[in-house]
Amino acid sequence: VTDKFTPQELDSIERLQSLKPVPPRSPTHAERGKAVFLFQARQIYRPVSPGGFLRLNGWKRLLQRPRLRRSTLTISLLLAFLFLTASSTVYAAQQSLPGDQLYPVKLRIEDVRIALSNQSATALALHLDFAQERLVEMRLTSLPGDNPEILLLEENFQTHIQVALRLAGGDRDAQNRIQELIDEFDLLTGKQESDGSLDDLESPDITPQDLENLENLENQNQEETPEDQENSGEDSESQSSNSSEPDQSDKDQSDSEDDEPDPPEGGFDQEEEVEE
Amino acid sequence: LKTSEAELLSEAKKFDQSALANIYDTYSPGLYRYAYRQLGSQEGAEECVAETFSRFLDALKRGKGPNQHLRAYLYRTAHNWITDQFRRRSPPIEPLNPDIHSSPGQHPEKITDAHMTNERIRTQLSQLTPDQRQVLTLKFIEGWSNEEVAAAMKKPVGAVKALQHRGLKNLRKRMKDDFEDRP
Numbered sequence: 473v474t475d476k477f478t479p480q481e482l483d484s485i486e487r488l489q490s491l492k493p494v495p496p497r498s499p500t501h502a503e504r505g506k507a508v509f510l511f512q513a514r515q516i517y518r519p520v521s522p523g524g525f526l527r528l529n530g531w532k533r534l535l536q537r538p539r540l541r542r543s544t545l546t547i548s549l550l551l552a553f554l555f556l557t558a559s560s561t562v563y564a565a566q567q568s569l570p571g572d573q574l575y576p577v578k579l580r581i582e583d584v585r586i587a588l589s590n591q592s593a594t595a596l597a598l599h600l601d602f603a604q605e606r607l608v609e610m611r612l613t614s615l616p617g618d619n620p621e622i623l624l625l626e627e628n629f630q631t632h633i634q635v636a637l638r639l640a641g642g643d644r645d646a647q648n649r650i651q652e653l654i655d656e657f658d659l660l661t662g663k664q665e666s667d668g669s670l671d672d673l674e675s676p677d678i679t680p681q682d683l684e685n686l687e688n689l690e691n692q693n694q695e696e697t698p699e700d701q702e703n704s705g706e707d708s709e710s711q712s713s714n715s716s717e718p719d720q721s722d723k724d725q726s727d728s729e730d731d732e733p734d735p736p737e738g739g740f741d742q743e744e745e746v747e748e
Numbered sequence: 749l750k751t752s753e754a755e756l757l758s759e760a761k762k763f764d765q766s767a768l769a770n771i772y773d774t775y776s777p778g779l780y781r782y783a784y785r786q787l788g789s790q791e792g793a794e795e796c797v798a799e800t801f802s803r804f805l806d807a808l809k810r811g812k813g814p815n816q817h818l819r820a821y822l823y824r825t826a827h828n829w830i831t832d833q834f835r836r837r838s839p840p841i842e843p844l845n846p847d848i849h850s851s852p853g854q855h856p857e858k859i860t861d862a863h864m865t866n867e868r869i870r871t872q873l874s875q876l877t878p879d880q881r882q883v884l885t886l887k888f889i890e891g892w893s894n895e896e897v898a899a900a901m902k903k904p905v906g907a908v909k910a911l912q913h914r915g916l917k918n919l920r921k922r923m924k925d926d927f928e929d930r931p
Binding site: 477480481483484485487488489490491492494495497498501502505506508509510512513514516517 | 762763765768769772773776777780781784785786790793794797798801802805809862865866869870873884885888889916917919920923
């Protein structure tokens with residue numbers, strides 16, 4: 473104590489300091505007190521947490537406030553309504569055709585799907601699928617071929633094909649499919665130009681049975697031609713060893729029929745004899 | 749302390765048993781003496797120590813507790829507990845220890861007189877205001893500096909000096925009245 477004190481204050485301080493001596497603490501009591509203290513600490517501290525949901529006390533208190541609970545319910549219902557509306561719109565757009573109100577939505581969804589594809593193979597598959605979808609739409613739509621919607625559809629198809637060609641590279645399968653799509657597109661657009669409608673793509677004059685018969689005939693001709701050649705070869709071999717001679721003889725015959733006849737020796741004489 | 753007070757408190761807030769045991773071993777003897785000097789009872793002093801550390805654990809459990817000045821925090825907690833005891837009842841007078849009579853070189857009558865005198869001083873001390881009693885106890889019995897007392901009481905040093913002056917004056921008056929009444 474370095475402060476300055478009056479004698480009376482010093483007397484009081486001296487009396488206070490008579491309280492300094494303290495009997496030694498019982499070691500047993502000290503150890504027991506320490507054990508109790510550490511036991512209490514272990515009881516308070518739980519190393520295993522009570523689980524994720526039970527830890528969210530702050531959120532639970534916040535959500536349990538009456539005013540916020542009403543707001544949360546309203547927001548949840550609103551979000552659910554928006555989600556259902558958006559889902560049904562997307563679903564309906566998938567079924568739309570050119571000229572429908574939701575058709576632009578369908579095209580926009582396709583653009584988004586392509587934009588979200590992070591691999592060229594995925595993008596290629598999407599472009600091919602969407603080009604195929606345009607062909608399906610061309611078959612199903614009732615709009616005339618010169619309708620602006622149809623022109624936009626064709627333009628969209630060509631865009632997908634161009635991008636797909638660029639992405640395909642050396643992929644033969646993709647190239648074959650692109651070719652098939654282009655062929656089908658040419659077929660559909662050609663039919664549209666002829667009569668302006670896709671309702672009667674099939675020709676009324678030529679039935680599928682006729683086409684089949686024609687194919688069979690062509691096949692038979694292709695099969696018979698080698699046999700004929702073999703037979704004619706055998707004949708030529710009996711007359712001459714040179715296989716080119718029959719052609720030459722045919723050519724000579726045709727020449728003799730077309731051109732002015734060169735009078736062979738004794739030829740006219742025989743005719744004159746017959747006339748006589 | 750093997751580690752700094754800040755590190756010890758940081759570990760204690762994680763309820764590290766080693767850190768808590770270290771804190772108990774470091775501060776419980778002083779807290780026991782502090783409580784005994786005011787209560788004059790070994791049982792009361794043990795109870796004060798146990799309650800002080802229990803409140804310390806409760807504070808840690810609530811995410812509170814001191815970030816520094818751990819000793820000041822523990823002594824402040826002990827002081828509050830002792831003040832509550834003084835408000836509820838008069839401090840019990842400890843019965844004479846039978847071992848005192850067998851202490852060599854000390855006359856039993858003098859020992860008894862000293863014991864009675866100390867009890868009268870404790871009673872006079874307990875009649876001061878809590879702040880005055882805390883200042884006088886920490887400074888003149890525990891031997892703390894003005895700055896340490898100020899940190900424990902969360903008051904400026906000037907306020908501590910003023911409390912010390914008024915406390916000594918008040919205690920002097922009570923001592924004078926008491927010793928004059930009972931010479």
